[in-house]
Amino acid sequence: MKDLILTIVKPLVDHPDAVSIEMEEGPNGMTYKLSVHPEDMGKVIGKQGRVAKSIRTVVYAAAGSSQQKKIFLEIVE
Template identity: 80%
Template structure:
């Protein structure tokens, strides 16, 4: 899943080397915390959050039935 997120996000940003994903897992959920360079934050979020929503849609669809846990994607500063 992390590779999928990196594949989607790295072409969008000006600083692809600073794209990082931290994984937090609990009994019921998996949370991927995406951090990017501060200058790239707007590119990843997009106007009115459209890009972020599209990334989340793809990630949620890809993880859909494979896991019994709920998957979340957070964009952190």
């Protein structure tokens, strides 16, 4: 799942080396925390959060029913 998120996000940003993902496993599911360079935050979120919503949609669809736990994607500063 990490590779999928990186494949989607890296072409969007100006600083692809600053993209990092941390994974936390909790009782509710697995949370992927995406952090990017501060200058690229707007590109990842998009107008009214449209890009972020699209990224989440693709990640959730890829996880589908193959995962026993729910997947969450957070964009952190």
